[in-house]
Amino acid sequence: MKVLAVLRNGAEPVPDVVIAGYGPAGAAAAIAAHDAGCHVLVLESTERGGGNTRYSGGFLFDLPDEAAVAHLDALCFGRTDRRVLEAYAAGLHELDGWLRSLGGTTAPFEPPPARLPAPFPSWPHLPAQAFVPGMGARGFGRIIFVVSDTIWAPPAADLLPYVTSKGALVALARTLAVAHGADGIAVTCVAPGLTATPAARAGMPAAAFEAVRARQALPRTLLPRDVAATVAFLASDGAAALTGQTLCTDGGLVMR
Numbered sequence: 001m002k003v004l005a006v007l008r009n010g011a012e013p014v015p016d017v018v019i020a021g022y023g024p025a026g027a028a029a030a031i032a033a034h035d036a037g038c039h040v041l042v043l044e045s046t047e048r049g050g051g052n053t054r055y056s057g058g059f060l061f062d063l064p065d066e067a068a069v070a071h072l073d074a075l076c077f078g079r080t081d082r083r084v085l086e087a088y089a090a091g092l093h094e095l096d097g098w099l100r101s102l103g104g105t106t107a108p109f110e111p112p113p114a115r116l117p118a119p120f121p122s123w124p125h126l127p128a129q130a131f132v133p134g135m136g137a138r139g140f141g142r143i144i145f146v147v148s149d150t151i152w153a154p155p156a157a158d159l160l161p162y163v164t165s166k167g168a169l170v171a172l173a174r175t176l177a178v179a180h181g182a183d184g185i186a187v188t189c190v191a192p193g194l195t196a197t198p199a200a201r202a203g204m205p206a207a208a209f210e211a212v213r214a215r216q217a218l219p220r221t222l223l224p225r226d227v228a229a230t231v232a233f234l235a236s237d238g239a240a241a242l243t244g245q246t247l248c249t250d251g252g253l254v255m256r
Contacts, residue, residue: 015041017142017235018131024197024224025146025231032228033235068092079161136183142235143176143187145169146227149250151191166191170246177244186243188234193250195222217252 016038019026026042033040068089069082076085135141147166154163170189177187194200194212213219230249233239248254 015039017041018043024195024199025192025227028224028228029144029146029231032225032232036232036236038235076161079158132180132183132185135185136180139184141180141183141185142239143173143180143185144231144234145173145187145189146231147189147191147246149191149193149248149254152248152254152256173246174244181243186234186239188239188242188244189246190227190230190234191246191248191250191254192227193222193248193253195224195227197224212253213251215253216250217255220251222249222251 017030017033017040019030019033019040019042022030022042022044026044030040030042069085072085072088073080073082131143132141147169148163150159150163151167151170154160170191173187173189176185180187193216194204194209196209209221213221226249230247234242234247248256
């Protein structure tokens, strides 16, 4: 992991909040923590961050078809028909021209030095382990995993790998909570529902958002800042009695 960004509030050299993974949720949490007065350290394994939202959030990969297919196959756990992946990879070459035809502009950049295909799963407890000794020495720490409410309400059987991986994080958080509670370290999870990130909006039809809103007790579209606010609370002194728990920020779709 590399230091991608440092958001400072004052001259305090020790970060109050460490964000491991600079995708939409990580970015939103980092900004919310900074705006709340925290000193924030952002870690990311690639040069620019963005996660998979590079495909729709402002970054475009135009890789050789073979490498792109291998990468996509790893992300899909090998469960997606290779012909679909090949068609997707071929379509990546057309995105630049399509954006330009709409009046947009693009600029080339060197791809990050990540391995293709991407190793998965990349267990998030590894960066957490690096900070546990320091948290323990201070007698205070917060580790927060972003999971998903699909653990309790799987929308489709073909999401088996995704839902299973998120469930594993919840189990990991509970185990870490027991292991490090005596050191003053609280470990929790945030489980968002369908959130209107750039990737979600680009990859899902409006009808999907409408269907999810209809199932929520609070029928409103979920936004990244909803997740960020929950993360900020769990990192605060107000959550001092919370550990091993998962908070669902999904408008009341899952009640547990």
